[in-house]
Amino acid sequence: MAKLSNAELIRMLQAAAKDEHAAIIQYLRHAYLMGEGELACEIEGIAREEMRHFWMLSRWIVKLGGEPTITRGFTDLDGVTVPDWMRRDVAAEDRAIAMYTNYLTKIEDPDLRADIEHILADEERHNGDFTHFVEKAEAELLAEAGSEEEMAEIIAAIDEEALNWGVGHEYAALLQYLMHSFKLHQTDEEVSSQLEMQAINEMQHFGWFGEGLADHGKEMPLEHHGVTLPAKMREMLEADVQLEQETSAMYAEYLTRMENEELKGVVDDARGQELYHESLFSRLLKRADDLAEKEASETPKPSRPSWTIGTLKKGE
Ligand SMILES: [Fe+2]
Ligand SMILES: [Fe+2]
Ligand SMILES: [Fe+2]
Ligand SMILES: [Fe+2]
Numbered sequence: 001m002a003k004l005s006n007a008e009l010i011r012m013l014q015a016a017a018k019d020e021h022a023a024i025i026q027y028l029r030h031a032y033l034m035g036e037g038e039l040a041c042e043i044e045g046i047a048r049e050e051m052r053h054f055w056m057l058s059r060w061i062v063k064l065g066g067e068p069t070i071t072r073g074f075t076d077l078d079g080v081t082v083p084d085w086m087r088r089d090v091a092a093e094d095r096a097i098a099m100y101t102n103y104l105t106k107i108e109d110p111d112l113r114a115d116i117e118h119i120l121a122d123e124e125r126h127n128g129d130f131t132h133f134v135e136k137a138e139a140e141l142l143a144e145a146g147s148e149e150e151m152a153e154i155i156a157a158i159d160e161e162a163l164n165w166g167v168g169h170e171y172a173a174l175l176q177y178l179m180h181s182f183k184l185h186q187t188d189e190e191v192s193s194q195l196e197m198q199a200i201n202e203m204q205h206f207g208w209f210g211e212g213l214a215d216h217g218k219e220m221p222l223e224h225h226g227v228t229l230p231a232k233m234r235e236m237l238e239a240d241v242q243l244e245q246e247t248s249a250m251y252a253e254y255l256t257r258m259e260n261e262e263l264k265g266v267v268d269d270a271r272g273q274e275l276y277h278e279s280l281f282s283r284l285l286k287r288a289d290d291l292a293e294k295e296a297s298e299t300p301k302p303s304r305p306s307w308t309i310g311t312l313k314k315g316e
Contacts, residue, residue, distance in 0.1 A: 010066035013057050018073035020054040026075045030085040032210035046126050053119045058182040068182045070175045082137035093127035152217030159263050162254035163209045170206035171224035174199050180236040191284050205270045237285040244278035
C-alpha cells in the first residue's frame with residue numbers, strides 16, 4: 001500500500017462526507033414525496049443512518065486537522081414513480097460501496113479502517129433494502145393502477161411560502177448545528193452532543209415541512225439558507241441563539257398570515273421547539289462563560305512568585 005498523505009486522506013473523507021450529505025437529502029426527499037407509510041418510514045430510517053455516517057466522517061476530518069464540509073455531492077433528483085426513485089437509491093448505494101471498498105485498499109489506520117468497514121456494511125445492507133423496495137414499490141404500483149389518483153389539495157400561496165422558508169431554514173439549522181458539533185467534539189463533549197441532538201430535531205422539522213409541501217403536490221426546495229461557521233465556541237453558540245430567535249420570530253409572523261389550520265399547527269409545533277432550542281443554547285452559552293471564569297480564577301498567575309512573606313514566616 002502506498003502511504004497516503006494526511007491531506008489526501010482528508011480529501012478522501014471530505015468527498016465521502018459530501019456523498020453522505022447527498023444521500024441524506026436524496027432519501028429524505030423520496031420519503032417525503034411518498035407521504036406517510038411503512039416504506040417512507042424505512043427510508044427515513046436509512047437517511048438517519050447516512051447522517052450517522054456523515055457524522056463519523058466529519059469527526060475524522062476534524063481529528064486529522066481538516067475542515068468538515070457542508071457541500072452536497074451529486075444528488076439524483078430524477079425519476080417520477082416510486083420504483084424509479086428506489087432504483088436511483090440502489091445506484092447511490094452502489095456508488096458508495098465502490099468508493100468505500102476502494103478506500104479500504106488505501107487506508108492503513110486501524111481505527112479509521114474499522115469505521116469505514118462499519119459504514120460499508122451499512123451501505124451493503126441499504127443496497128439490499130432498496131433492491132427489495134424496488135420490487136415492493138413495483139407491486140404496489142401495479143395494485144394501484146386503475147384506481148383513482150388522489151387529487152392533491154390546493155395550497156394557499158402564503159402557506160406554501162411559509163413551508164418553503166421553513167425547509168430552507170431547517171436545512172441550514174441542521175447543517176449549522178452538525179458542523180458546530182463536529183468542531184467542538186474535542187473541546188466540549190457536552191455542548192457537542194447537545195448540538196448533535198438538536199440537529200436531529202431540526203431534521204424532524206425539515207421533514208414536517210417537506211411532507212406538508214408533498215401532501216399538496218409541491219416539491220420541497222433543496223437549497224438551504226446561509227450557515228454561520230465561526231471558529232470559537234462562544235461565537236458558535238451566539239450564532240445558534242440568534243438563529244433560533246430569528247426563526248421563532250419568522251414562524252410567529254407567518255402564523256398571523258397562514259390559512260390552513262393543519263399546516264399552521266405544524267409551524268406552531270416547530271416554533272415551540274425553536275423556543276426551547278433558544279433557551280438551551282443560551283444556557284450552554286452561560287455555562288461556557290462560567291467555566292471560562294472558573295478556569296481563569298483557578299489558574300495561578302505565572303508572574304506572581306509562589307511564595308510570599310507570609311508563607312516564609314510560617315515556615316520559620
Ligand atoms: Fe452512508
Ligand atoms: Fe447507505
Ligand atoms: Fe427547527
Ligand atoms: Fe431550532
